[in-house]
Amino acid sequence: MKKILLSGNTSLSYAVKQLDVDVISAYPITPQTTMVEKLSEYVANGELDAEFIPVESEHSALTAALAASAAGARVFTSTSSQGLLLMHEILFITATMRMPVVMGIADRAISAPINIWNDHSDIMAQRDAGWICFFAESAQEAYDKTIQAYRIAEDENVHIPVNLNFDGFILTHTYEPVTTLDDEQVLKYAPKKVRSLVLDPKKPYTFGALGSPEYYFEAKYQAVKALENSFETIVKADKEYGDISGREYGIFNDYMTEDADTILVSLGSIGGSVREIARRMRRDGAKVGSLSLKLFRPFPAKQIVDALSKAGSVVVLEKATSPGALAGPLYMEVQASLKTFDAKTPAINVIAGLGGRDIGPEDIRVMFNKGLKVASQKRVDTIMEYVGVNA
Amino acid sequence: MPKKVSEIDEGFVLKTPLSSMQTKTGTWRAFRAVIDYNKCITCGICWSLCPEPAIYLKDNKYTVDYDYCKGCGICAQECPVKAISMVRESD
Numbered sequence: 001m002k003k004i005l006l007s008g009n010t011s012l013s014y015a016v017k018q019l020d021v022d023v024i025s026a027y028p029i030t031p032q033t034t035m036v037e038k039l040s041e042y043v044a045n046g047e048l049d050a051e052f053i054p055v056e057s058e059h060s061a062l063t064a065a066l067a068a069s070a071a072g073a074r075v076f077t078s079t080s081s082q083g084l085l086l087m088h089e090i091l092f093i094t095a096t097m098r099m100p101v102v103m104g105i106a107d108r109a110i111s112a113p114i115n116i117w118n119d120h121s122d123i124m125a126q127r128d129a130g131w132i133c134f135f136a137e138s139a140q141e142a143y144d145k146t147i148q149a150y151r152i153a154e155d156e157n158v159h160i161p162v163n164l165n166f167d168g169f170i171l172t173h174t175y176e177p178v179t180t181l182d183d184e185q186v187l188k189y190a191p192k193k194v195r196s197l198v199l200d201p202k203k204p205y206t207f208g209a210l211g212s213p214e215y216y217f218e219a220k221y222q223a224v225k226a227l228e229n230s231f232e233t234i235v236k237a238d239k240e241y242g243d244i245s246g247r248e249y250g251i252f253n254d255y256m257t258e259d260a261d262t263i264l265v266s267l268g269s270i271g272g273s274v275r276e277i278a279r280r281m282r283r284d285g286a287k288v289g290s291l292s293l294k295l296f297r298p299f300p301a302k303q304i305v306d307a308l309s310k311a312g313s314v315v316v317l318e319k320a321t322s323p324g325a326l327a328g329p330l331y332m333e334v335q336a337s338l339k340t341f342d343a344k345t346p347a348i349n350v351i352a353g354l355g356g357r358d359i360g361p362e363d364i365r366v367m368f369n370k371g372l373k374v375a376s377q378k379r380v381d382t383i384m385e386y387v388g389v390n391a
Numbered sequence: 392m393p394k395k396v397s398e399i400d401e402g403f404v405l406k407t408p409l410s411s412m413q414t415k416t417g418t419w420r421a422f423r424a425v426i427d428y429n430k431c432i433t434c435g436i437c438w439s440l441c442p443e444p445a446i447y448l449k450d451n452k453y454t455v456d457y458d459y460c461k462g463c464g465i466c467a468q469e470c471p472v473k474a475i476s477m478v479r480e481s482d
Binding site: 207222 | 394395400402403404
């Protein structure tokens, strides 16, 4: 166990090296570039014995990763923003073909205007592709989750691709001391598993065949169920990772939620700031709490409701919009979960931080105060509000 | 009756070669290509242009395989002696 100074990007590269990945196929895009640079360096200097495919686009990056995975290789790819959008059709194909591809996503806004900074518009536009979807809060977590991702994706009961989201620049370019596992520990925890169905010239199978109306529905259903059923494996993988590393993350981080008048739900790196503001507001007597969600797909609806149902109100903070919809994508899921499981907790949505707009301590106080107002009035006036926009 | 989910291999991998032959695309047809052998000069243009291909040479005669003929009509359109007609499938 060594402590190394790593950024979010290079923490993933380091984990991928330790995981002895066979094929890396990626196209550089800000803010993910240094991750791919580091990986190509590992391959060039012999530290990692892998095939590095410098493809001409993200569409090809994921296609090559999917094909290498079909041949039985352990693969990695990564992207961001417009690159993820260019992968759109292959994302669905990878999931329904049940390929255990692991991908890092340096979350970044979507053009226009052209913007290279962080929000969650890229992944939210791809949320129905059928992948397991994690959000990390730190470079340490990004490192740990990458190792867990292979264990989960390659589990014979799962065989579903995993994407790991970590916020562009906020995490990708921030260096922190990361406690790493030894190489042997990594491969013992996440050993390479040989699948029974792989491309092999000696035993030819057809991959990616036409599924006419007589077949398509069942094939799709199978992949959808595999994603739903992966939940158990995800929880177990996290627990067993905790046993060897001392770091277990859970499906969310809940902070001071037990007696909270309002709980702020968030995704990704903002979770740490929310907890700090919650701590300060608690000091001043406001009963506020934070729930930072780690697992977005499969969506842990029941567990989230259990954590939120006793609160006076819920504020869902998100860095993405669903234009023309009632509210943002995360809010809709949280609200649907609350109603489905008969929780009476009123919930509001705040959209903030689009295109890298900083979410400062005052913004978070504003959000908590909105939640406290809803809790005291026991009534929601405005479902969705924007914080930080000069409207 | 569709196969059960449990009978489908993971990720819809097909283990049997030539399984696409099991999909009888002839069922999609509204018109069938019928060759009039009194007119046919056995030039082979229909055979070379059939996209399936569902026309093959049997005993020196070009023959339509109705298991796979989708009824697109290219053969009838291209036949230089108008030996192929498109006949509506009866309901």
